[in-house]
Amino acid sequence: MFLLLARLSEAFGPSGDEAEVRQILTEELKGRWDAAYVDSMGNLIASFGRQKPGPRAMIAAHMDEVGLIVDFIDDDGFLRFKKVGGIDDRVLPAARVRVGRHRVPGVIGLKPKHLLKGEEAERVVDSDDLYIDIGARSKAEAEERVRPGDYAVFDTRFQELTGGVVTGKALDDRAGCAIAAALAVEELPLPVDFAFTVQEEIGLRGAKVAAERVKPDFAVVLEATTCADFPDPKARRRSTLLGQGPALTFQDATSIPHRGLLELLVRTAEEEGVRYQWKQTTAGGNDAGSIHLAAGGIPTVSISVPCRYLHTPRALLSLSDMAEALRLVRALLHRVAREGVPSL
């Protein structure tokens, strides 16, 4: 899971351009699935255990990450951009990025501190006033390598900071993808469709059509969620705590989980001795928001890996939380295979 997470984290996959991530997952799983389908939006849906009896599960994890899209190349060859997904303007200065199909390296630089006037030093530069410098002398030179519409993502090397704590970009939600891919190759107790979805970061869009295609009896969303426990672990807005196991959602901005399935999930965790915690905020949302409304309504729950500094060039998570999340989703599938999908 560690090596796959490293590869997935460094892969290029902003919302709307997820092909490289899809390719890695395809290489990982092909030959092992019963069938797989890439739909019109780019969702990868891989079916396992088709002949097995029991309720049909969908496990969803999104492949896309927040990024940038070049909307204009100026006369001096600088790339102007818009944000794709929710990025705090304050994390953009001094970022390194890769742009477009050629993965052209570039940097986002600020005017030197020495030349700031008056209150400039107190102001955050709006992302509309930032630009990517790829080392082009002119518009024409830039256009040889990049064109408007090309995406950019942070250029961040995946790194193990210390034992079991890793940092990298796009851990939201390559962590979920890595857990799902690890689960997919196990012997599963019921038929499962793994949906690696697109365009989550711009409105949970891929999951909607994936769920309509799969029409599962229940769904589990594997996510990376906010973790603001550092430097103040007692903070009211901490959301989750790193290293305390996967977080369960009681409600967020996009869905209220199916009560029966959520109760079963909690009971599973407690009886199997899987460490878990509650996500202590209702902020944010994930693919469950689309999936639970699809195909006439689908019982859906989320299992989330606490992830510090997400939506920045450097997120951080604990591998132990990923391992526990894998244990939990695996145990839930076995429960449902035995007990069926619970009622509301």
Next chain:
Amino acid sequence: MADIEADRESEVAALLDELTSVSAVSGREAPMRALLARLLSFADELSTDALGNVIARLHPTRAPEGGRAPRVMLAAHMDEIGLVVASIDDDSGALRVLPVGGVDIRNLLASDVVVHTRGGPLPGIVGSTPPHLTAAKERSKPPAWDDLFIDLGLSPEEVRARVRPGDVVSFVGPGMRLGAGRYTAKALDNRAGLAAALLAFRRLQESERPAEVVLVATSQEEVGTRGAAAAAHAVAPDAAVAIDVGFAGMPGLAKRETIEMGKGPAVSTGANVHPQLRELLLETAAEREIPVQVEVLPGHSGTDAWPIQVALQGIPTGIISIPLRYMHSPVEVVELADVAAAAELAAGFCQKVTPDRIGGWHGVSLAGSAE
């Protein structure tokens, strides 16, 4: 011709890769001194002083008749801006830091850092609160130093065992080539200038030298040009040139405030620069067809030239300035050819420093005292 230029650029890039791979936060330049001891092992003399300056000498290849050869000093600072650990949070082990040198806090969120501890370097990141949990109003303000923290991914106990206040923190910005012969890394202020000085020194070692050439890799420039003040006093050169970086053009800066990337180094002019020394730099550039531009400095140059000029009884001083974008960030950008040109200019200049050329630079005695 194109091949020669590509070779030159590769030589500069390789040297910059090496120079930006070490950390040298002001006052803690030891890793750079170790690297320079290796890079400058061919010097005739090599020493360090109490402030941590590295001083390398090449003896003249010929002595002028009936006198000593002049001594010319090339100064390039080797230190870089960074952070210093001020305290460690009780609950979490988060490191609270303060700037060393002119750090723009707006460059720091979500960046990689290395904390230099007694037990060796520790990787860390500068944390931030996710946009999901912050109000729009918060996101419109840069963080305050009190809010900024470094996360090492370690337990508070481990942090306290390994880190102590006073440990310095360097930024991470590995060297990488961009398009158009450009190069990005951290600390190119002033590794670009240091690279130019080192390349000039290599050239001079292989060629005729009418002067003694002293390369000083100075310390503590970013906290007030301190190393250079001590070095100028000790070296006592007849002429000195500081090689540093200047502000290159970019959106948001007026052309009159900047010099241009790819047009060669700037030869500075202003009160900090000796006019005749400057003329000799320009003459060297013209003879060798080295592209140069002019940088106008109304007062303080913000370089080592400032203290050098007023050391001892006054030292004729000039400045070679390499165009650089995004100064004091981990993504500074230079053009490799500009660094190579600066090296060529510095080497060419040193070869022209002869007693007759610099004779009048130090001042003249006036005749006409009372008889």
